[in-house]
C-alpha cells in the first residue's frame with residue numbers, strides 16, 4: 001500500500017521495502033525457490049526475475065539504515081579499516097576448510113591448528129561472525145553460514161587472499177601515489193608499487209611471485225564465475241546469428257571459455273583465440289569434441305599488429321586494466337607496435353566488427369546506489385593497481401575516436417544482470 005504523500009521519508013522507505021519484498025517473495029515462491037537466509041545450505045543468488053526488486057530493497061534498506069545513524073556512526077561504518085583483518089586471517093590460514101560442513105568446531109581447535117592464541121582467534125572470528133561469515137551457535141563454537149561455506153571454494157578463498165594481501169595495501173597507498181605522481185599513466189607508479197615497495201608493474205610483480213600469481217588467477221576465476229560475468233550475457237544479447245558463416249578472433253581470449261560457448265551456440269561461427277603462449281598451452285585439449293573443428297588457438301601479443309583477417313574481433317575484459325596511453329599510443333620501447341586498439345588496424349577490412357565487452361561506469365545516479373558504490377570502488381582499484389580507470393560509455397567513445405576516427409561505435413548494450421556492457425563497433429575503412 002502506498003504511504004500518504006505527507007508521510008516522512010523513513011515511512012516512505014519502509015513502505016517501499018514492504019511492497020518490494022512482497023513482490024520478491026512472490027517471485028521466489030512461484031519458482032519454488034527457498035527464501036534467503038544465512039543457513040549453511042541456503043541459496044547464494046537470486047533468479048534474474050527478482051533482480052529489479054532486489055535493487056529496490058537494497059537501496060531502500062541502506063538509505064533507511066544510514067538515515068538512522070549519526071554522522072560519526074555512519075563514518076565509522078564506512079571507514080571500517082579493520083574489516084579486512086578477519087578475511088586475511090580466514091583466507092591465509094584456510095579457516096573455512098577447518099569448519100566441517102554441516103558440523104561444528106571450536107575457537108580452541110582453530111587456535112591449535114593455526115598456532116594463534118585462542119583469545120585472538122575468538123576476537124577475529126567474532127568480527128567475521130558479526131559480518132555473517134560463520135556463526136556461533138554456542139559460545140566458543142563455530143559453524144558455517146552460507147557465506148563462510150562459499151569460502152571453502154578455493155577460488156573464492158584465493159580472491160580473499162589476493163584482496164587482503166595485495167589489493168588492500170595498494171588501496172592504502174593510492175592517495176600517496178596520486179600525490180607523488182600526479183597524472184601518471186605509468187603502470188608502475190601506483191599505490192600497488194608503493195605498498196609493495198617495487199618498481200615492477202602488477203604483472204611483473206606477480207610473475208616474480210608465483211604463489212601470489214596463483215591466488216590472483218584463482219581470484220579472477222571466482223569473480224568471473226559469478227552470474228554477473230556469465231558468458232551467457234554476450235551469447236544472448238549480441239546478434240551473432242545474423243553473421244552467418246563468420247570468422248571471429250577472440251583477442252586475449254584466455255583458454256577459450258567464451259570461444260567454446262560461441263561455437264556451441266552458433267554452428268556457423270569459427271573462433272580463433274589469441275593469447276600469450278603460457279596461457280593457451282594445452283588449451284586445445286580442453287575443447288569439447290563437438291566444436292573442436294571450429295575453435296583454434298594462436299599465440300599473439302595484443303600490443304603487436306594484428307595479422308589475422310576476420311569478420312569480428314572480440315575483446316572481453318582486455319582494455320579496462322590499461323591506462324589510455326597503452327590502449328592508444330605507440331609504445332616507446334616497440335616502435336612498430338601500435339598498442340591494443342591501434343594494433344587491430346592492419347587487419348581490419350571495411351565494416352569489420354569490433355565487439356568489446358567491458359564495464360561501463362554509469363553517470364552518477366543512473367543505476368541503483370548499491371551497484372554504483374561497487375562500480376566506483378572497482379574504478380578506484382583500477383587506479384591503485386594499474387593507473388587505469390573504468391570508463392563511461394562516453395569515455396569509451398572518446399577513446400575509440402582518439403585511437404582512430406574509423407572506429408565507429410554503433411551501440412552500447414547493457415544486458416540485465418551483467419557486469420559488462422557490449423560495445424559494438426564497426427571499422428569504416430572509407431571514413
Ligand SMILES: C[S@@+](CC[C@H](N)C(=O)[O-])C[C@H]1O[C@@H](n2cnc3c(N)ncnc32)[C@H](O)[C@@H]1O
Pocket residue numbers: 224251252253254255257274275276279300301302303315316317318
Ligand atoms: C582479464 S583476462 C580476460 C580473459 C578473457 N577475455 C575473458 O574475458 O575471460 C585478460 C587476458 O588478456 C591476456 N593478455 C594480457 N596481456 C596480453 C598480451 N600482451 N598479449 C596477449 N594476451 C594478453 C591475459 O593472458 C588474459 O587471458
